[in-house]
Amino acid sequence: xxxxxxxLDAPTDTALGRGIKHIGIGKYGSKPLPPDLLAECRExxxxxxxxxxxxxxxxxxxxxxxxxxxxxxxxxxxxxxxxSHPTFFISKVCxxxxxxxxxxxxxxxxxxxxxxxxxHQLGDYLFGDGECxxxxxxxxxxxxxxxxxNEEYHGLMRAAEDxxxxxxxxxxxxxxxxxxxxxxxxxxxxxxxITPLLAxxxxxxxxxxxxxVGRSGGPKFTLNALDxxxxxxxxxxxxxxxxxxxxxxxxxxxxxxxLSPAINHWVDRRRILIKRPFLATLEKVLNPCxxxxxxTSVFHITYQMKMAELAMMAGFDxxxxxxxxxxxxxxxxxxxxxxxxxxxxxxxxxxxxxxxxGDSSTFASFRTERETQxxxxxxxxxxxxxxxxMTDGHTDDADFDNRVxxxxxxxxxxxxxxxxxxQ
Numbered sequence: 001x002x003x004x005x006x007x008l009d010a011p012t013d014t015a016l017g018r019g020i021k022h023i024g025i026g027k028y029g030s031k032p033l034p035p036d037l038l039a040e041c042r043e044x045x046x047x048x049x050x051x052x053x054x055x056x057x058x059x060x061x062x063x064x065x066x067x068x069x070x071x072x073x074x075x076x077x078x079x080x081x082x083x084s085h086p087t088f089f090i091s092k093v094c095x096x097x098x099x100x101x102x103x104x105x106x107x108x109x110x111x112x113x114x115x116x117x118x119x120h121q122l123g124d125y126l127f128g129d130g131e132c133x134x135x136x137x138x139x140x141x142x143x144x145x146x147x148x149x150n151e152e153y154h155g156l157m158r159a160a161e162d163x164x165x166x167x168x169x170x171x172x173x174x175x176x177x178x179x180x181x182x183x184x185x186x187x188x189x190x191x192x193x194i195t196p197l198l199a200x201x202x203x204x205x206x207x208x209x210x211x212x213v214g215r216s217g218g219p220k221f222t223l224n225a226l227d228x229x230x231x232x233x234x235x236x237x238x239x240x241x242x243x244x245x246x247x248x249x250x251x252x253x254x255x256x257x258x259l260s261p262a263i264n265h266w267v268d269r270r271r272i273l274i275k276r277p278f279l280a281t282l283e284k285v286l287n288p289c290x291x292x293x294x295x296t297s298v299f300h301i302t303y304q305m306k307m308a309e310l311a312m313m314a315g316f317d318x319x320x321x322x323x324x325x326x327x328x329x330x331x332x333x334x335x336x337x338x339x340x341x342x343x344x345x346x347x348x349x350x351x352x353x354x355x356x357x358g359d360s361s362t363f364a365s366f367r368t369e370r371e372t373q374x375x376x377x378x379x380x381x382x383x384x385x386x387x388x389x390m391t392d393g394h395t396d397d398a399d400f401d402n403r404v405x406x407x408x409x410x411x412x413x414x415x416x417x418x419x420x421x422x423q
Contacts, residue, residue, distance in 0.1 A: 008051050011272045015040035016054040024061035024145055024275040032068045045077045053272045056137025059093060061275070063109060064145035086110050097132040101125055105135060108142045119152040123159020127262040136269065140277035148278050150306070154313055156278055157286065163262035164288055167239030172290035174243040178208045180291035180316075181330065182284040184299075185256070186216040187224025188327040190373045192382045192397075194404050195225045195330055196232060197389055198295070199251045201408050205415060208243065210289045214256030217270030217280065220327075223377050229253045231383035240289055249390065252289075259288055281307070287314040293418060294319040295411065299328040308343040308351060318344040318418045320411060326371065332358055332407050334368040334399075342414045344421040352421065356413050358406075366406035372399040 011017045019041040023030045033041065041058065044050045062071060067083060075082040082089045086109035090102060097105060104122050107114065114122060126136055143152060172178070179202045181195055199209040213226040229236075229250070237243075237252040257264040266279055284296050285307065294316045298304055304321045311319035321341045325331055332338045338358035343351050359367065388395040395401055 008054075008272045011051075011054065012274055014051070014054060015044040016050060016058045017274055019044075019058050020054065020061055020141070020274050023065055024057065024141060030061070030065040030145070033071055035070070038070060038074070042074055042077060045074065051272060052132075052134040053137040053269055054274075056093070056134035056139075057141040057273045057275070058137075060108075060138040060141030061145050064111070064142045094132050094135045094138070097135050098125075098130060101130075101135070105139070108139055111146065113149045114152050114155065116151050116155040116158075119155025120158045121155075123156040124162065126156075127159055127163050127266070133269075137273055140269075140273060141275070144275055144277050148281075150309055150313070153278070153282060153310055156282060157310075157314060160260065160263060160282060160286060161288075163260040165259060165261070167241065168259055168288040169240065170290075172240055172243060174208050174240075174289070175246070176206065176208050177293070178210055178243070178289055178291035179293045179295060180210050180212060180287065180289065182212040182294065182296045183225065183325070183330045184280065184297070184328045185214045185224055185226070185283060186218055186220040186280075187222065187227070188329055189220050189222040189376065191326045191329070191331065191371070192374060192377055192385060192400055193223065193225055193228050193329055193331060194386070194400075194407055196228065196234075196250045196386050197404050198330055198407060198411065200249050200390060201411065202295075202415070203248065203251055205412075207293075208246065209251030210237065210243075210291060211251065211253045212256070212259075212284070212286070213253060214264065214283065215267045217267045217276070218274070219276075223379055223382065226255065227379035228382050228386070231379045232386065237289075243289060254289065256283065259286075281310070285310045285314045285316075287316055290315065292317045293415075295322075295330065296320075297322040297325045297328060297330050299324060304341045305353075308341060308353060311343070312345050312349075312351060316345075318342070318422060320414045320418070322410075326403070330407070331403055332410055333371065334366055334403060334406060335370050338410075340410060340414045342417050344418055354417055356410065356417075358410060362413070363406060363409060366402055366409065368399075368402070 078092050086106045090105045104118050202209045216224050234250050234253045237254045294311045301323050304323050307321045308319050324336050324338045326333050340356050343353035346352050385395045385400050
């Protein structure tokens with residue numbers, strides 16, 4: 001494993017960190033660096049103590065968005081016309097990168113997409129013990145800004161699967177169909193999570209339920225599903241062999257740390273990279289327990305279909321993708337235009353899908369004018385609400401109760417449609 005420290009105090013406060021936040025938001029949403037920040041980033045690129053992950057992520061975002069004439073002057077720090085000569089650029093920026101990775105690195109710098117086999121090779125390096133952290137930041141940033149293709153996700157998915165712990169092999173010991181719950185691992189900052197109550201809901205519909213959780217890679221660090229399940233005292237899955245023992249209420253909980261130390265190691269990198277790299281999407285669709293149905297969420301509506309496509313790629317037979325959940329979670333918004341996309345795999349391998357909108361008359365009784373805001377919610381309070389609802393069917397928080405019941409109605413409608421298609 002790389003000996004470079006993956007700890008960096010206040011990564012968003014460094015010059016390169018602020019540069020990444022400014023230009024690493026997408027090819028068509030990025031703005032030019034203001035002169036003062038441009039000057040600070042120039043100095044940081046010349047500083048041998050600058051973190052290599054941030055150096056790579058900054059340069060990758062810059063190249064992917066396309067540097068302005070003013071930003072082109074940064075190439076002087078690397079070498080004359082470095083931005084125009086990818087091979088020279090890689091040799092200067094990533095001198096410790098193995099030669100076998102140079103063709104892929106050059107292709108990324110040129111703005112080309114990777115084939116599945118190339119993305120698999122890239123993933124093996126990203127998850128491996130190679131020394132070049134600058135390249136890891138560069139590659140993740142380039143793909144993130146220009147958006148990863150399905151072929152790239154396919155190869156990276158295969159590489160991620162290669163890192164699984166021995167207990168999560170190709171065999172499932174589950175004695176009934178499994179549903180996997182997965183939402184952004186960075187969680188929420190102003191609301192409560194309802195994931196365990198969704199697990200109970202699907203359990204009552206005769207499914208085994210696996211909730212996939214992990215440490216937050218940012219940008220939010222207040223409360224996530226892992227925190228909630230830990231406060232509930234849930235049993236964490238250590239092997240697929242445990243799936244032959246039915247668990248009531250919450251089902252099984254799979255911590256990313258147990259699934260893959262290599263993927264878990266990337267959480268520290270992600271905090272330094274600041275922007276959400278490929279793993280923020282990929283970790284939700286990995287299917288180590290061989291579940292039949294994935295229930296996940298996206299905040300950006302345009303990613304709904306992509307998540308469905310990736311779910312099929314990961315081996316799920318069906319998927320429910322919530323759009324605009326509360327802070328991107330699996331909890332539906334009661335005031336915004338939320339809804340679910342349900343999709344199944346046809347016998348020929350194609351997607352057949354159906355939308356169910358949360359603002360339809362069917363769900364009118366759950367709609368509200370605004371969302372209740374909770375200032376820095378605590379996992380202990382969230383766990384208390386979940387236990388109370390699970391026991392009594394209601395809590396002392398009317399907003400929480402309404403949201404859970406809305407989620408049950410919305411996901412129940414989607415599950416009924418999926419079951420009808422899979423019969």
